[in-house]
Amino acid sequence: MTDEAAPALNKGTRAFSRFEWLVAGRYLRARRKDAFISVIAALTMTGVAIGVATLIVVMSVMNGFRAELLTKILGLNGHFTAIPIESQFTDYKETVAALEQVDGVKFAVYFVEGQVLASGPGSSTGVTVRGMDAENLEKLDLLYGAAVQGGWDSWDDSRGVAIGYRLAQKLGVSLGDQVQLINPDGQMTPFGSTPQVRSYPVNVIFDLGMVEFDSFFLYMPIGPAQDFFKMYEDVLKPGQEPLDPMASDEEIDAAYMRVGQASAAEIFINNPDDIATMRGRLQADQTMRPMVLTDWQQRNETFFSALQVERVVMFTILSMIILVAAFNIISSLVMLVKDKSADIAVLRTMGATRGSIMRIFSMTGTAIGVVGTLVGLVLGLIVAANAEGLRAFVSNTLGVAIFPPEVFFLSTLPSKTDPYEVTVVVCLALGLSFLATIYPAWRAAQYDPVEALRYE
Structure with a gap:
């Protein structure tokens, strides 16, 4: 020592x-x-x-x-999904505008949704189709900025579709190719219902970085989506008298107008964890029509x-x-x-x-x-x-x-x-x-x- x-x-x-x-x-x-x-x-x-x-x-x-x-899921799916009850969802634009006025709501979007069979030269697979207009697409930054081929210009007038790159690989299609969509709920004939088959060009290919969305989601303008899924009703124009049962097709077309419907609305809030408070605010708003609210925690609780x-x-x-x-x-x-x-x-x-x-x-x-x-x-x-x-x-x-x-x-x-x-x-x-x-x-x-x- x-x-x-x-x-x-x-x-x-x-x-x-x-x-x-x-x-x-x-x-x-x-x-x-x-x-x-x-x-x-x-x-x-x-x-x-x-x-x-x-x-x-x-x-x-x-x-x-x-x-x-969480970012990917809530980037496309809202924190709340509002499903209307009691009547057809024809006032979707007014409802979304009212939702966006609620304190704590970041923005809201409306859409048409349905399940179809998508077919291409490579194969066929089931997909979820969402119809949305350009105004609502721009609110979804994750989707709007994920286009790797094509673009969203003139989306509402394009009558084309946007698909994920994994879905494009599975179907064997690229930009400009035709994708065939088959809706089992088609035209009624004397022999029963026949599937509705239509083809749409691929205008956008996106990459969201999540397999589920890149493989199973397909977007189209809301007008063609309403027409494809028959999400509309024909009503008499304001001031128009009921027509005679023997009226011609031209007279019927002139007297009636087509009113589109939406499937539901997605609500995006400022704080995704503040579900309970926001649910109370949305349900307490008396200016909106009755709706069933489902939040993201309920939808993904098990996961x-x-x-x-x-x-x-x-x-x-x-x-x-x-x-x-x-x-x-x-x-x-x-x-x-x-x-x-x-x-x-x-x-x-x-x-x-x-x-x-x-x-x-x-x-x-x-x-x-x-x-x-x-x-x-x-x-x-x-x-x-x-x-x-x-x-x-x-x-x-x-x-x-x-x-x-x-x-x-x-x-x-x-x-x-x-x-x-x-x-x-x-x-x-x-x-x-x-x-x-x-x-x-x-x-x-x-x-x-x-x-x-x-x-x-």
Whole structure:
């Protein structure tokens, strides 16, 4: 022991004295005869680092996955879906205008929706058709900015369709090709209903980055959609007297006008989590027609609940890595205490207290946990920030699809680091590392100097 360290023994009652730091630091430095213990300490530190990094990366990816899904889902589907009741939804423009005046509503859109069979040279598949006009499409930034081929110019007069790039690949069509739509609810004949078959040119191909929307959604102007799904009714023009039953077709066309209908309206609010308050405001507005409101949490309750359960389970399972590393700290410290039994006895005979011995070995074990936690923190943040680049590199190198979009719904691997969760992971690792040092340090403090030196 150095001369400058000896006076510190008289200060053994002071927490973390210079003497204790010197001894703990010396035990952490590798020497030839302590090489085995040093290797175990290094492996333990590596285990802590891997556990912390893994937790940060996995939680960041799951946060990004949830946030990206939420952004995509709520980018096209509103926070509320308003379905009219009691009568046909012919006053959809007035209803949407009234909805947008409610405090907290960002905007609202109306649409016509139906299920059809889409057919192309490649194959046929079921799709969801949505009819929307250009004014409403411009409100959906996610869709409006996702066009990779074609554009939305003159959309209302185009009588064409917009499809996702995955749907275009499946049908074997490209920009300008014809897509055949088959509606089973077609014309009524004396022999029953016949399917309605019409062809439309592809004017826009979009890429939303979400498999479900890029594979199963097809958009068309609202006028052709109303005509295709028969979402209209013929009413007498204002001031027009009822016609004679024997009136000609020309007289009927001149006396009646076609009034279009919408299927429902989507309502987008400023705060997606403020569902309860906004539901009350929308239902309390007496200026609007009766509607059934369905919010995004109800529509996706099972899906997002499953994601939440998965996050909790993954956090619990991966925390076991840190717990195993903490047990390694215990084993390495027990071996260190056994190896340094003679040193402990000498320190005790020179005046070191049991508390001082306990603090020395606590600092030794905690230092392993602190260094491992810091290394894991830096490594985890770097990997989480470059998750998609690393996924693409590994996937291209091995030739294996990692996180295939057909399974995970998204085309890229998102990552969103939550500072609160990172803090929890770091505190968990530091806490377990400290707790792991208590028993070995206590055992070291119980050594009897006489017994330890008897056979030296």
